Amino acid sequence: MPVHTATDAAGHAVELARDAVTGGADLVLVLGGDGTINEAANGMIHSPVPLGILPGGTANVLANELGLGNRLERAVERLSQCVERRIAAGKLCAANGDSRYFLLMGGAGLDATIVTKVRPALKAASGKLAYWIAGFGELFRTVGQFHVAVNGKKRECGFVLVSRVRNYGGDMEIAGGASLLSDDFEVVLFKGSNPLRYAAYLTAVTLRQVQSMPGVCTLRTKRIEFSGEAHFQIDGEYGGRLPASFEIVPDALTLLLPPGYR
Numbered sequence: 001m002p003v004h005t006a007t008d009a010a011g012h013a014v015e016l017a018r019d020a021v022t023g024g025a026d027l028v029l030v031l032g033g034d035g036t037i038n039e040a041a042n043g044m045i046h047s048p049v050p051l052g053i054l055p056g057g058t059a060n061v062l063a064n065e066l067g068l069g070n071r072l073e074r075a076v077e078r079l080s081q082c083v084e085r086r087i088a089a090g091k092l093c094a095a096n097g098d099s100r101y102f103l104l105m106g107g108a109g110l111d112a113t114i115v116t117k118v119r120p121a122l123k124a125a126s127g128k129l130a131y132w133i134a135g136f137g138e139l140f141r142t143v144g145q146f147h148v149a150v151n152g153k154k155r156e157c158g159f160v161l162v163s164r165v166r167n168y169g170g171d172m173e174i175a176g177g178a179s180l181l182s183d184d185f186e187v188v189l190f191k192g193s194n195p196l197r198y199a200a201y202l203t204a205v206t207l208r209q210v211q212s213m214p215g216v217c218t219l220r221t222k223r224i225e226f227s228g229e230a231h232f233q234i235d236g237e238y239g240g241r242l243p244a245s246f247e248i249v250p251d252a253l254t255l256l257l258p259p260g261y262r
Contacts, residue, residue, distance in 0.1 A: 003020075003025075004096075004226065007036065007199050010039075011039060012039070013030065013032070013043065013214065014039045014040070014042045014043040015043065016040070016043070017030075017039070017040040017041075017042075017043030017044050018043035018203075019043075020043075021043065021044055021047045021049050021058075025049055026049070027052060028051050028052070029051075029052045029056075030052070031054040031056060031072075032054075032055055032056045032057055032252070033057015033058050033060060033236075034059060034062055034235050037051075037062055037103065038101075038103060038104075038237065041101060041102075041253055042101050043250050044253060045089060045101050045253060046073035046252065046253075050254040050255065050256055051081075051253060052079055052255075052256040053068070053255075053256075054072060054076065055068060055069065055070050055071075055072060055075050055088055056072065058123060058130075058170075058236075059128055059169050059170035059236075059237065060170055061104055061105075061165065061168070061169065062104055062165070062167075062173070063167040064167050064170055065166065066082075066257060066258055067198050067258055067260075067261070068258075069195075078258065081258065081259065082257055082258055082259070083256070084255075084257075085180075085254070085255055085256075085257045085261075086253070087103075087180045087181065087252065087254075087255050087256055088182070088183050088251065089101045089102065089103055089183065089244065089248075089249050089251055090102045090103070090106060090125060090164060090246050090249070091246065091247050091248070091249045092106060092232075092244060093245045093247065094167075094239075094240055095222055095244060096103065100234065100239070101249065101252065102164075102235045103164065103180070103235060103238070103253070103255075104153055104164055104165050104235045105161060105165060105234070105235065105236075106233065106235075106239070106246050107160065107161050107162065107234075108148070108157075108159070108162075108230050108231070108232040108233075108242060108244075109144065109157060109158050109160060109230050109231070110138065110143050110144050110158055110190075110198060112224055112232045112233040112239070113138065113144070113231050114131060114134045114135045114138060114232070115131075115231070115233045115236070115237070115238050117134035118131055118134045119132045119139070121135075124132070137198075138141045139195050139199060140195060141195060142168060142193050142194070142195065143158035143194070143195055143197075143198060144158065144229060144230055145187055145190065145193055145230075146158075146228030146229060146230035146242055148160050148224060148226055148227075149224070149226075149227075150219055150221050150223075150224045150225070155189060155217075156188045156190065157190055158190055158191040158192055158193055159198070160187065160188070160226070161174055161175060161187070161188045161190075163175035163179060163183045163185060163186050163187075164179070164180055164185060164189050165178050165179075168205075173208055174188055174205055175188055175218075176211065177218075177220075180257070181261070184217075184221060184222050185220065185221055185246065186220055187219045187220070187224060189217045189218075190214075190215065191217070192215050192216040197215065201213060204216075222247060223246070223247040223248070224246050224247075225243070225244075225245040226243055226244050226245065229242065
């Protein structure tokens, strides 16, 4: 018999999903944004129970990545055609020993700084516009630098995206070769501290040409380490301050995916 439960605080979806799995649920459906989906996934890692998602948040990156869209009625119809696929997940390992899983992406530097500047009340009222407003506020500030170690090489960057999906922010594409079906990350590194340089990067993102820009480097890896003074985010939610590392966890979760998802 279906059970419907609403979350009432940050982190509650982890508990609800874990209880559903241990209680013998055949399927867990999450209606919410990427942050709520992240919490539910953290309660289901290494479980055989499939996770299905329905859009109900600000950006709905995962719903858009899967082609379910932002309209609930249409997503419900498409979800009925989805199939179970076992996928890898990302794992955040913080310097204090804490760890957390993520399905979509992690970021360090500029985008995580913007996340810290988003006002919750404005986000609730205007959705993605709150992120754009926070981002415009960084246009005249020098972008802080930090270090990243990947595939045996250390680099200095102002923003690094570590992604499992092509979609970014709901309607942009940065990691064009990423896929939930792969067992690695696509990593996009942005060099430089001049904010005008990042304005040019953003323009290239909107034109889907960012990976050909000077100062942008794209790599594939199963593990990446960060050090220095910078913020990081996972699945669009603030994660903390560096140092930290991200790594791939194979065969981590069963997700309902459209049959045509590549």
